[in-house]
Amino acid sequence: MTRASPSSAPAMGTTPPPKARPITWRLAAVADVLPETPRTRTLVLEVPDWPGHRAGQHVDVRLTAEDGYQAERSYSIASAPENTRVALTVERLDDGEVSPYLTEELRVGDRLELRGPIGGYFVWDLAIGGPLLLVAGGSGIVPLMAMLRHRAAALGTAGADARYGVPARLLYSSRRWDEVIYREELLRLGEADPTLEVTLTLTREAPQGWAGFRRRIDRMMLAEVAWPPAERPHVFVCGPTPLVEAVAGALVELGHDPARVKTERFGPTGGSA
Amino acid sequence: MTPPISRGFHGRPRSAGVAGRLPPGQYETRDFPVLSAGPTPRVSLAAWDFMLRGPGSRTARWTWDEFQALPRETVTTDIHCVTKWSKLGTVWEGVSIDTLLAEAAVRGVEPAPFMVAVCDGGYTTNLPLADVTGGKAWVALAYGGAPLAPEHGGPARLLVPHLYFWKSAKWLRQVRFIERDEPGFWESLGYHNYGDPWREERYAGDE
Numbered sequence: 001m002t003r004a005s006p007s008s009a010p011a012m013g014t015t016p017p018p019k020a021r022p023i024t025w026r027l028a029a030v031a032d033v034l035p036e037t038p039r040t041r042t043l044v045l046e047v048p049d050w051p052g053h054r055a056g057q058h059v060d061v062r063l064t065a066e067d068g069y070q071a072e073r074s075y076s077i078a079s080a081p082e083n084t085r086v087a088l089t090v091e092r093l094d095d096g097e098v099s100p101y102l103t104e105e106l107r108v109g110d111r112l113e114l115r116g117p118i119g120g121y122f123v124w125d126l127a128i129g130g131p132l133l134l135v136a137g138g139s140g141i142v143p144l145m146a147m148l149r150h151r152a153a154a155l156g157t158a159g160a161d162a163r164y165g166v167p168a169r170l171l172y173s174s175r176r177w178d179e180v181i182y183r184e185e186l187l188r189l190g191e192a193d194p195t196l197e198v199t200l201t202l203t204r205e206a207p208q209g210w211a212g213f214r215r216r217i218d219r220m221m222l223a224e225v226a227w228p229p230a231e232r233p234h235v236f237v238c239g240p241t242p243l244v245e246a247v248a249g250a251l252v253e254l255g256h257d258p259a260r261v262k263t264e265r266f267g268p269t270g271g272s273a
Numbered sequence: 274m275t276p277p278i279s280r281g282f283h284g285r286p287r288s289a290g291v292a293g294r295l296p297p298g299q300y301e302t303r304d305f306p307v308l309s310a311g312p313t314p315r316v317s318l319a320a321w322d323f324m325l326r327g328p329g330s331r332t333a334r335w336t337w338d339e340f341q342a343l344p345r346e347t348v349t350t351d352i353h354c355v356t357k358w359s360k361l362g363t364v365w366e367g368v369s370i371d372t373l374l375a376e377a378a379v380r381g382v383e384p385a386p387f388m389v390a391v392c393d394g395g396y397t398t399n400l401p402l403a404d405v406t407g408g409k410a411w412v413a414l415a416y417g418g419a420p421l422a423p424e425h426g427g428p429a430r431l432l433v434p435h436l437y438f439w440k441s442a443k444w445l446r447q448v449r450f451i452e453r454d455e456p457g458f459w460e461s462l463g464y465h466n467y468g469d470p471w472r473e474e475r476y477a478g479d480e
Binding site: 069070071101118 | 278285306356357
């Protein structure tokens with residue numbers, strides 16, 4: 001996927017750059033559909049000749065209506081590269097054109113067109129190392145979940161030394177307890193792994209007895225939860241634009257190197273998780 | 274490959290007027306989504322400058338105040354993001370690259386067949402000279418009648434509306450002309466080198 005580096009570019013300015021292999025459309029079959037929250041579900045796809053992906057990458061999905069009309073959208077991959085099937089977690093947007101179909105209509109056995117993986121920047125793998133700081137809002141957890149799943153799978157049976165070499169922290173903002181995507185898996189991963197800290201914050205409503213954070217992510221919360229800048233964590237922030245703007249800005253104010261803060265924003269300008 | 278029909282998927286009602294303005298695979302949005310790879314850089318206008326560099330070492334430089342004094346144009350245009358959204362009829366104000374090149378020529382700075390936009394935060398993107406001259410590209414300073422907001426690339430961004438919008442680099446500080454094409458940030462990370470939305474040149478290898 002990565003293009004040739006400038007140093008290997010052809011000598012003449014008028015020569016087109018070297019041909020990259022096209023990212024072709026593939027026909028994926030829905031192998032499973034997993035409800036996650038009232039608004040999101042995971043589509044587990046069987047993709048023939050899937051070339052593999054890196055945690056954090058996304059795919060394009062194309063739907064064709066009976067009258068031939070087509071719509072394309074991008075979705076982050078939720079599954080670890082270690083999985084042979086590709087999982088996408090899709091949030092239903094009330095005014096969406098494609099997401100209501102994917103979250104309500106699509107059934108096991110249905111087929112759809114897909115191409116990918118796409119994106120070579122917002123990616124993490126074990127070779128990049130740690131510490132790893134993940135900050136998510138709402139369905140922004142999806143590409144970060146691929147990173148945590150990859151980390152868990154790759155460390156697998158590795159000893160404590162390997163784990164302590166790539167410690168990870170996740171700070172995840174949701175509106176409500178029942179809107180925390182992958183909630184049970186996240187809590188299980190955090191409990192099973194002393195080198196992974198999972199911190200949730202609930203912005204709208206919390207269950208009785210909730211002792212965790214009850215507000216949007218702010219600078220003070222980041223100062224408490226995040227690695228100090230001196231630890232030079234690799235930071236990935238994904239969520240609605242206002243959250244990403246606030247978090248990335250606060251991290252830079254706290255002294256984190258902007259070049260180590262990778263962001264992915266989604267949705268309209270007024271998201272609220 | 275005949276695409277499978279997604280029964281139960283109808284899509285939004287299509288209006289012919291809009292459809293003709295939407296490149297393949299795009300949908301219309303009324304919002305103005307924000308996409309960038311890192312934190313939004315903050316720069317004081319006192320420290321801001323803009324440079325146009327020729328292929329040699331010659332450079333034309335403008336301070337913020339000098340840049341404000343350049344003649345501006347109002348541009349009404351559709352914009353198309355590689356992430357699939359298009360926004361129709363956006364209104365910008367900016368200084369045409371033609372104007373900047375004319376000013377630079379007086380100072381002995383000449384262009385070259387390609388350019389790289391260099392931005393605060395380290396972002397870069399590459400374009401052929403032919404795509405930024407002849408009334409096709411601007412350094413935009415205002416959007417919708419107001420100064421450009423930081424998250425949308427303010428104080429100044431490149432505007433090249435006939436290509437996917439990642440080419441319209443935010444937080445622009447320098448246009449560097451070069452003899453040989455060099456891939457920029459996304460162009461090195463799997464995205465298309467040229468990015469024509471009407472040919473759906475999204476990713477490296479698309480043709």
